[in-house]
Amino acid sequence: MSRPEVVVHRDGDLLAAATAARLVTTLVDAQTARGSASLVLTGGRTGIAVLEHVRATPARDAVDWTRVDLYWGDERFLPAGHPERNETQAREALLDHVPVPASRVHVMEPSDGRFGDDPEAAAEAYADVLAAAARPEDHGSEDHGSVPSFDVCLLGVGEEGHVASIFPESPAVLERERGVVAVRDCPKPPPTRVSLTLPAIRAAQEVWLMTTGAAKAAAVATGLTGADEVQLPAAGARGRRRTLWLLDPAAAAKVPDLFTPPLA
């Protein structure tokens, strides 16, 4: 597992633009090396802003969108097309604007989908989707079920240190075997969600935690300086090859000097 690195961008808009540029380059590199690329999307303001910037940059055409597999780190368990679904927001921000084939957009089931109002069944179905995409060489040291070694996993960070829908001291953060779980009574609305677990996130080659604003500063500093993942799930979100915290100055304000390189 990789050691976290920190990049501090001058403001939130620049962070989203620079992360979009980083993402385009990383997807191109993965396609050059392997023929296709895989990306885990996140909900939240920063994650969606990054997708809007990808859409706006002419460099997005350097990516062969017909050879990108898209997954979600978590989904708000709502009816299909609901404006609060992470899928709906990602489609509007980017996916409706690039030629990604429907067969490569791996959504978590909505609450009016194949399994109706049963988030546990939706989670199990998503675990099957991931298992079908995993290759033998993707198996890592953790027993997370079978999960592809995603090229990049994007994550937002909550004020109390949640990532995806993995909240402090919740059943999801304690999960060691399954790669996907249903989440109930989630403190951030809506209360019912489906989420990857930390072991599944750690199957990714690169994990990018993106956040802005003073409200996140304590969680960021604690997450970077040795917190227990059960108390602060972001601390346990690491990539196999790279773990990047992409911050604005307000979110980075409490990070010890050692971690904060000059503004980018």
Ligand SMILES: O=C(O)[C@H](O)[C@@H](O)[C@H](O)[C@H](O)COP(=O)(O)O
């Ligand atoms: O579906 C969601 O709500 C998320 O995936 C969640 O984990 C989000 O990324 C964080 O809460 C940060 O959200 P902001 O970027 O809006 O602060």
